[in-house]
Amino acid sequence: METLETRVAAHYTTQDLLDRIDAALSEMGVDTASVDDLKPVDEFHTGGLESTDALLSQLEITPETKVLDIGCGLGGTARHVVHRYGAHVTGVDLTPLFVEVGRALNARVHLDEAIDLHVGSATDLPMDDASFDLVSMFHVGMNIADKEHLFAEVARVLKPGGRFALFDVMRDDNAEDLQFPLPWSEKPESSFVDPATVYADAAEAVGLALHGQRYRRDFTLSYFAHVFEAIEKAGGPPPLGIHLLMGDTAGEKLKNYVANVEAHRIAPVEMIFDKP
Template identity: 50%
Template sequence: MTVEQNVAQHYTHGALEAVIFEALRKSGKDPERLEPDDLATGDEFHIGGREATIAFAEQLGLRPSLQLLDVGCGIGGPARYFAHHQKCQVTGIDLTDEFVRVARALSQRVGLADKVTFVQGSALELPFPAGNFDGAYMLHVGMNIGDKATLFAQVKRVLKPDGFFGIYDVMRTGPGEIIFPVPWASTGATSFVADDAPTGGC
């Protein structure tokens, strides 16, 4: 099995859509009448959840109608936030097929299907033309990707010349071993946490 297949297997639940709708029902929401923000407590898979996405968006200086790429979009929480609150058009790509299917289903339910598009694929082989996006972002994904040079080259290729790339990731801030399992990996085979102060050029 390749690293990417291992990563996708790690994140695959098998019945995620049903679990999410059941949790929404239990919390008193009607799955037939959902607003985008009704999903916010469960559709952001990074430290800080929605609060962190809001802070991240402020730093990106977004404006309406920007074409954005969400690298490793998960089930689409951040993409829906940028589409709904920042009025951007967002394309998300993710390795995990189940996440992409759930991202589409949730977006349909909350009436954002025309603002967000989700594609199954790899950040290391982005299936988009050169210069396609005004900006890209990546929330807690780099720690699953070893070949960061190819990742950055791929993102640069699909950005317009003045495009931006925002990253919020898990970083190593000191010495010591990572004790597995961790939320992003069961073993070291799929964990590629970068140092916050790399010594090499990049």
């Protein structure tokens, strides 16, 4: 029986993904890929590595930090955290293909012992209580209808004193319908973009306290202006990029995304929560 979660997983499943990544790397002249070589495709969120570092730089991460990355995708953020901070990272994602490809990429860059990737749901995490110091989440909440259940699971797996850091696309002050398709959904039925107040209320309900929040609309528009300019100058997208994860409508999805941001219908927002 089809469920929201099977629809979301199907949305992100593309054929021969690892082969296409390999072909792109070959076209770029990369024989043995490094963590940095994979960055164009494995940071599947607004701003790529720049926005990853913008959020992580606000946190305290050491080799002893136990990190859970919700919606880990191909494991790009997990690899970055291990490579930069030396921490151990566990990732969970709904899409079996992403987890399969992510494990293969981890092995190639010799980080498979430091990263565990699992197929699973953010609202039913296959992890023990109080087992992580930090939970991260990049552009995942737009596919989760029940934010309260999400936050309850995060609160459950966080240790006392732990932190939940997220970077999600949220509703801005224009309540108009969104323009589809978008990177996270072809249709409104599987898109659940909520305002930041919904996240804050869900956190408060499970005892998580808001530590900080940052609105990233201007950064987003500047970032995509440079992306579109580079694509135009090159006569098309680079061999390796997040377009490999979005199918034939990648260009339309990104243009619609930017149009929605420009119209103040949506904007990416960082939020950091603490567990007492």
